[in-house]
Amino acid sequence: MSSDFGGEATAVAEDVPAGRVPAGDVAEQPAPRPRRCGIGWAQRLEIALLSGPAILMFLGFVILPVLMAAYYGFYRWKGFGAPTDFVGLDNYLTILRDSSFHDALLHNGLIVVLSLVLQGPIALALALLLNRRMRGQSVIRVLIFVPYVIAEVIVGTAWSLLLQVEGAVNGVLEAIGLGGLTADWLADPKLAIWTLMLVLTWKYVGFAVILFLAGMQNIPEELSEAAAVDGASYWQTQRRITLPLLGPTVRIWAFLSIIGALQLFDLVYIIWGQYVASTAGTSTMATYLVTEGRNAGNYGYGNAVAVVLFLISMIIALVYQRFVLRRDTEGALTGGR
Amino acid sequence: MAPSRTLAVAAVLALSTVGLAACGGDDDDAGGTVSMELWENATTGPGKAFWEKAAADFQAAHPNVKIKIQAVQNEDLDGKLQTALNSGAAPDIFLQRGGGKMAAMVEAGQLKDITADISAETRQAVPEAALKTGQIDGKAYAVPVAILPGGFWYSKELFQKAGVTPPTTLDELTSAASKLKANGTPIALGAKDAWPAAHWYYFFALRACSQATLEAAAKSKTFDDPCWTKAGADLKAFADTKPFNEGFLTTSAQQGAGSSAGLVANHKASMELMGAWNPGVIASLTKDTKPLPDLGFFPFPAVPGGQGDPAAVMGGADGYSCSAQAPKECADFLNYILTKDVQEAYYRGFNALPVNKAAQGAVTEDYLKAVLDAYNKAPYVSQWLDTVYGQNVGNALNVSIVDLLAGKGDVAAIIKAVTDAAKKG
Numbered sequence: 001m002s003s004d005f006g007g008e009a010t011a012v013a014e015d016v017p018a019g020r021v022p023a024g025d026v027a028e029q030p031a032p033r034p035r036r037c038g039i040g041w042a043q044r045l046e047i048a049l050l051s052g053p054a055i056l057m058f059l060g061f062v063i064l065p066v067l068m069a070a071y072y073g074f075y076r077w078k079g080f081g082a083p084t085d086f087v088g089l090d091n092y093l094t095i096l097r098d099s100s101f102h103d104a105l106l107h108n109g110l111i112v113v114l115s116l117v118l119q120g121p122i123a124l125a126l127a128l129l130l131n132r133r134m135r136g137q138s139v140i141r142v143l144i145f146v147p148y149v150i151a152e153v154i155v156g157t158a159w160s161l162l163l164q165v166e167g168a169v170n171g172v173l174e175a176i177g178l179g180g181l182t183a184d185w186l187a188d189p190k191l192a193i194w195t196l197m198l199v200l201t202w203k204y205v206g207f208a209v210i211l212f213l214a215g216m217q218n219i220p221e222e223l224s225e226a227a228a229v230d231g232a233s234y235w236q237t238q239r240r241i242t243l244p245l246l247g248p249t250v251r252i253w254a255f256l257s258i259i260g261a262l263q264l265f266d267l268v269y270i271i272w273g274q275y276v277a278s279t280a281g282t283s284t285m286a287t288y289l290v291t292e293g294r295n296a297g298n299y300g301y302g303n304a305v306a307v308v309l310f311l312i313s314m315i316i317a318l319v320y321q322r323f324v325l326r327r328d329t330e331g332a333l334t335g336g337r
Numbered sequence: 338m339a340p341s342r343t344l345a346v347a348a349v350l351a352l353s354t355v356g357l358a359a360c361g362g363d364d365d366d367a368g369g370t371v372s373m374e375l376w377e378n379a380t381t382g383p384g385k386a387f388w389e390k391a392a393a394d395f396q397a398a399h400p401n402v403k404i405k406i407q408a409v410q411n412e413d414l415d416g417k418l419q420t421a422l423n424s425g426a427a428p429d430i431f432l433q434r435g436g437g438k439m440a441a442m443v444e445a446g447q448l449k450d451i452t453a454d455i456s457a458e459t460r461q462a463v464p465e466a467a468l469k470t471g472q473i474d475g476k477a478y479a480v481p482v483a484i485l486p487g488g489f490w491y492s493k494e495l496f497q498k499a500g501v502t503p504p505t506t507l508d509e510l511t512s513a514a515s516k517l518k519a520n521g522t523p524i525a526l527g528a529k530d531a532w533p534a535a536h537w538y539y540f541f542a543l544r545a546c547s548q549a550t551l552e553a554a555a556k557s558k559t560f561d562d563p564c565w566t567k568a569g570a571d572l573k574a575f576a577d578t579k580p581f582n583e584g585f586l587t588t589s590a591q592q593g594a595g596s597s598a599g600l601v602a603n604h605k606a607s608m609e610l611m612g613a614w615n616p617g618v619i620a621s622l623t624k625d626t627k628p629l630p631d632l633g634f635f636p637f638p639a640v641p642g643g644q645g646d647p648a649a650v651m652g653g654a655d656g657y658s659c660s661a662q663a664p665k666e667c668a669d670f671l672n673y674i675l676t677k678d679v680q681e682a683y684y685r686g687f688n689a690l691p692v693n694k695a696a697q698g699a700v701t702e703d704y705l706k707a708v709l710d711a712y713n714k715a716p717y718v719s720q721w722l723d724t725v726y727g728q729n730v731g732n733a734l735n736v737s738i739v740d741l742l743a744g745k746g747d748v749a750a751i752i753k754a755v756t757d758a759a760k761k762g
Contacts, residue, residue, distance in 0.1 A: 076761075079419055080438075081445025094761070100736075164595060165584025187586035187743065275531035275735050276586050279743040291736070297437060297728030298761060 066310065073304035078297055091304035100278055101305075104288040107193065107281065112261040114197050115204070116254055122201065123208030123253075124246075128238060130209070131216045141209075148206035156270030159199050160186070163271075186272060192280035199267060204260070208253050215249030216242060248328040255320055262313045265290070285309045371664045372403040373429040376418065378411040379687070387686030395673050402666050404430075422447045422660065429663035430670060433479040433656040435470055436720065437727030442658075448478040449659040454668030455480065459675045466718050467692045470654040479656035480671045482680075483689040486652030486712050487536060487721075490601060490615045490704070491608035493631040495522045499607070503635035507575070510638050514580035517607040525606035526581040527590030527597035528742060531735035532723070536610055537575075538738050538751070539722040540637045542568035543651050547644035548717050555725045558759035560752050564644055569741065569748035571640055576742055582606055586743055591618050598622055602629055610637070612652060612721075613708055617688050628688075634707040650715035653724060654692070726759075733758035 073091055075083035095101050126144060130137055147155065162168045163185040170182040185195045219242060227237045265286035268277050274291050277283040283291075289309065293302015375392065379385045385408055392404040407428065409417055414432060421427045422442060433439055442448050455477055460468070463481070471479030489503070496502065499520045501513040514524055528534040543551070546564035554560060582588060582600060589596045590611075598615060600606035602622040609615065620628040639647030657674070659667035673679060680696035683689070690705060690712070691697055697709055712718065723731025737754040740746030 078437075078441035078444075080422060080441040080447060160587065161593075161595065164587060166595070167584075184584060184586075187584065189743075189745070272587070273529035273531065273589065275739040276529055276743070278736065279586070279739050279745050291732065295728070295735070296732035296758065296761070297441070301761065 069303040069306045069310075072300050073307045075300040076298070077300035077303075079299035083300060085300075087300070091301050092308070094301070095305055095308055098292075100283070100292075101285070101288055103278060103281070104283045104285045108262055108264070108284050110193060111196070111200070111264060111284065112258050114193075115200060115257050115261045118197060118201050119205050119208050119257065120250070120254070123205050123212055124243075124250075126205070126209045127212035127216060128242070130213060131242075141213075144209050145206040147203045148210075150203075152203075152266040153270060155199070155203055156267045159267075160271040163195060187276060187280050189279070189281045192272070192282045196268065196271070196282045199271070200264075203267070204257070208257070211249055211253045212246060215246045219245045251324055251328060255317070255325060258320065259313060259317060262316065263309070285312070370401050370403050371666050372405060373664060373667060373670070374405045374407060375670075376407050376409050376414065376428040376431040378409060378414050378432050380408040380410055383686040387682055390682065391674055391679055394679075395670055398673075399666065399669070402670075404670070427660035427662070429660055429667050430657055431660065433471070433658035434724075435479060435654065435656060436724030437729065437731075439471075439478060439658070440473055440727070443473055443478055447661050449661050449663050449667065450476050450478060451480070451659055451668045451671065452477045454665070454672070456672045459672050462677065462693045462695060463675055464692070464694065467654055470720060471656045471658075479658040480675060481654035481656040481692045482674060482683060483655050483687065484652060484692055484712065485613040485654065485689060486650045486708055486718070487540070487610065487612045488634055488636040488650075488708065488711065489608045489610055490619065491633050491635065492522075492601065492604060492629070493633045495520070495604060495607040495631075496633075498522075503633070504638050505635075506638050507571070507640045511575065511578055511580070515578060518580060520607075522605065522607040523582045524580045525588070525597035525600040525609040526585040527588045528581075528586045528739055529588055530590040531739050532731075533590045533597060533609075533611065534742055535723065535731065535734045535738045536612075536721075538568060538572050538734060539651060540610065541571045541575075541640065542645075542722065543637070543649055543719055544568075544640035544645045544647065545571065545643040548646070548649070548719070550644065551719055551722075551725070558726065558730070560755050560759075565752055565755075566748055567643065569751045572738075573741060573748055586739070591622075594622060596622070613690060613705075616702070616704060620688075628702075632704050634704040634711075636711040646716045648711075648715055649717055649719065650712055651719045651721060652712070653721050655689075726755075729758050729761060730755050 076085040076087045077083035264284045289305040467481045499516045504510040545568040598618045599622040602619045677695040680691035680693035681699040684691045733754040737751040
């Protein structure tokens with residue numbers, strides 16, 4: 001899983017400071033940036049002018065909608081005209097009591113954990129494989145990365161057609177004499193979540209591989225050379241040098257993956273539709289939001305769900321930043337405190 | 338560089354808001370021209386041509402009126418309309434789907450009350466039952482342009498192959514379905530979209546519940562009459578005979594050859610329970626994108642032991658509304674599109690049943706004649722239940738009926754879900 005922060009992630013991955021290395025010297029920590037103080041008004045004006053438009057866009061299209069959602073969440077509102085029916089915290093109480101929301105939350109949790117557990121090892125293995133000179137390397141890279149580049153809608157539509165009861169997957173199984181393995185991949189509640197994980201892994205593992213490869217490129221050659229001189233085997237080198245030094249990259253990837261999994265919507269909505277998802281056990285908080293908000297015409301309630309989803313993602317993000325990413329981002333984000 | 342660029346951006350933003358502000362309907366009462374904006378959902382082909390011609394003809398007859406047509410993709414229409422209505426820049430004339438959404442618009446003061454503007458000719462030409470679809474508490478906020486009753490769309494050829502005739506009772510339907518399924522042509526159901534599955538429950542409810550019960554529930558939003566449970570039990574008993582296509586839970590209704598309409602179009606399924614828009618959808622999914630030559634229609638069969646009239650019909654009506662700020666010419670235009678000639682053109686453009694009784698004579702397709710026959714014989718016509726009870730209850734029905742068909746929920750869960758939802762909205 002991932003979200004749209006790929007650009008930032010690679011930027012972070014490029015200048016990751018090295019962690020602890022048992023052998024050899026340590027890559028230098030970047031010096032903490034000097035505190036900005038006493039800049040002249042001309043500079044301030046320049047900063048304001050240059051960043052102004054971006055900040056305005058951000059305020060208008062990110063911050064304002066968030067505040068509006070928080071406001072609408074206190075109303076029972078059908079979406080036409082101004083909201084008038086103030087219900088206080090009623091919407092939130094309903095959400096917390098609704099068993100469909102509990103289901104969605106549970107599925108989200110499963111998707112978060114399974115994304116990490118499935119994609120992490122696979123992506124690491126592939127990255128290690130691709131990190132050495134070999135024939136057809138670029139072809140394999142492209143094959144792994146292509147699913148990540150294809151639009152979610154196309155991926156979802158294609159998989160939903162393939163996985164129909166009368167679809168190609170069952171057709172192929174029949175044709176090669178494995179008719180006993182055919183199943184209702186999408187609607188069977190025992191299978192559906194695994195089907196979803198298969199599609200998610202197929203789609204997003206490429207993103208993780210690219211991140212890990214970028215991280216590996218940043219590990220100085222000298223380290224593995226030194227290890228080789230000391231008589232370390234390939235596996236020892238990978239285990240004691242590459243993987244530890246890849247830590248920051250893995251942690252950033254896990255962060256993006258968790259946030260993406262929490263907000264998963266498009267693939268579920270396209271493959272399962274808006275109602276079968278809850279029956280098959282693949283509904284997420286975001287699909288619940290659309291079903292109970294937009295489809296029911298309860299826009300106040302839907303906004304309250306959006307606020308809950310926002311708070312959950314926010315809390316998890318902050319906790320993760322504080323406790324997991326702290327070492328990696330020291331000096332960059334936390335001001336060195 | 339930077340300051341001038343910022344200024345440029347600011348200027349563009351400012352200009353664009355000015356531009357947006359100029360999008361509202363201009364109501365020019367100073368004897369000059371009146372311009373109106375019309376939003377409709379046909380973006381291509383004969384449907385779009387119909388609106389262009391209707392607007393041009395109306396302008397020719399009223400030289401002071403100018404109608405700007407905006408064709409909006411059907412799936413985008415509701416959202417765009419909601420935004421436009423809330424921002425105070427609503428189109429003057431627009432497609433109205435009725436029901437709970439219309440009630441919300443009325444409550445927000447966004448629709449024009451056109452009760453007094455509906456002409457005597459219109460009242461004479463359009464049946465009262467159809468006009469009622471645009472009314473709330475006896476006041477008219479929309480007029481219907483087409484009636485879209487629901488029933489079974491079937492393939493005559495496949496019925497013949499299986500040796501069955503259009504069933505008139507539930508028992509006949511059950512045995513016909515099992516024969517057809519044995520032939521590899523089951524009943525098509527697009528439950529991925531949920532509402533086609535919910536329609537099955539609506540029809541069982543139409544047979545189980547009396548007209549009075551259906552209407553009373555619209556006001557009281559209580560569903561404790563035993564007939565609601567009976568409808569659920571009837572649906573469950575029917576679904577247990579496994580009459581639907583394999584994988585119906587993940588079959589969509591209208592998208593592609595694998596959808597339920599596509600299965601009918603390609604003779605992979607024998608019939609589908611659907612509204613009267615279905616012939617057009619099926620035609621768009623046949624191999625040559627031409628109407629299915631052997632398409633037939635029969636109404637939902639009688640179900641024993643219910644309070645509802647076995648000949649009652651359920652269906653919707655597409656209508657048009659005037660927004661609150663629209664000029665008075667808007668209502669004139671609505672009367673105009675209900676006149677006989679325009680209605681006949683509407684039928685030809687959309688392949689849908691016109692509401693004007695005189696225009697109904699122009700209908701030639703025998704399946705549409707069968708629909709008209711059922712419609713005109715019906716003792717009463719109920720709107721789609723999700724239209725009557727609002728999106729909120731409709732959504733709860735969607736959820737619980739998909740659960741029922743998937744074997745996850747039971748009949749009692751339907752009633753509970755609907756009751757809970759009614760409290761929410």
